[in-house]
Amino acid sequence: MQQPFKRHVFVCTQQKPEWAPSCAAVGGEKLLERFRVEVAKAGLQDEVAITGCGCLGVCQRGPNVVVYPDGQWYSEVKADEVAAIVDEHLKGGAPPRRAVDPDAETIRKEAAEHRAKTRGMMEGMARSGALPEALEAMVRGFQPARVVLTAVELDLFETVERGADTAEEAARRLGTDARATEMLMNAVAGLGLLDKRDGKFSNGEWARAFLVAGAPHESRQAILHSAHMWQRWHALTECVKHGTAVSYRPMEDRGDEWTEAFIAAMHKNTRMRAPQVAAALDLKGVRRVLDLGGGSGGYSIAFARANPRLEATVFDLPTVTPLTRKYADATEVGARVKTVAGDLHSDAYGSGYDLVFISAIAHMNSPQENLEMLEKAHAALEKGGRVVVQDFILRDDKTRPVTAALFALNMLVGTRSGSAYSESEYRRWLDEAGFTGVERLPLPGPTGLMTGRK
């Protein structure tokens, strides 16, 4: 028999509808994390496996934990008890005595009752034709999104951070209606972004980390880009009828606020992704890079950091290159990140490049525009140079990854003829544009990399 671990700890993290008791609702996930930390601290990670698990059937007593092979059940476990369980049981071999842990007979009885109840409920739901939970969540998924976007648009988190701890005071400072503001704040608190104690609001952990000015990972601008996307998505039905964006405005005409939020959102994506892409591309011999539609310059900055002899040119619209300059000049490699203002459809790209990098551009274009763009990229490269396209890459049947299938619609509502494309489509355009050795570079994440050589 295989016995790779001496013990296996199962921590229930089962989620249930809000009205039903569940381990997730009383901190199962945090407890699981705490077990991982304490087991690592005790140096037991090679002896003890820790995993989250589904319902154990004694939901009123959550969060529940079971340790095998001992078969020891722990109920109502608090985070500050984990160290003792690890020390006494997982290390010392003797489970601590806890008054709240049920005996075996109680567990068997409650689990059997729970099974019967669950089965009855599922049969009842099937008979009544009630929407399955997952379908219901899809149908109403827009509500929490809208609540968060409105709170960010109104600058609610910043207002709370600056001391408005009642709805009345927040409404006074925001110039909003007090009754409606209270309803909004209650919902935001329900979603966990605000805390509410004794009628007073304060920012929750995520709000402090992401949603207030000067936060360690301030994301307000990037989230405002999602709020702008909402305005287009609400016309999806019309766009499907007409086959294109019904309220299309060229990027150049969208105004400073829109452009700044858009480029901030793009820049935020590059913070994590660009160093990974730079590492995957092996930039050792590369001297001149064209970053076509380079936006904030996040990728050019990462490439310049990866190779001190590399110079990158961000080619983007004249409304964007001043922003690129700001992002690039705030780094130590700003002098090696140049900008060129132009239109990638109508202007030439220059020549003499070792690498043309085209990230998150192909989805804005029609297939014909992509072919033309890749032909121009081919012409801009030195012999032996590489083109790298980063984008959502759909499976050939175009249904998955679902993020990419949804992104295709994001392009339907926001562009004239953009979409998300499949690997075979990218291969065909790259071949037709004259590239050889076309391949997909393996890189985890929501987008993929296609490359070819001149």
Ligand SMILES: C[S@@+](CC[C@H](N)C(=O)[O-])C[C@H]1O[C@@H](n2cnc3c(N)ncnc32)[C@H](O)[C@@H]1O
């Ligand atoms: C989705 S963003 C991608 C930005 C960047 N490549 C990245 O991956 O972070 C698309 C970029 O293309 C630029 N763009 C859109 N239309 C353009 C055009 N006709 N000519 C040049 N750049 C364009 C936008 O300004 C924007 O910076």
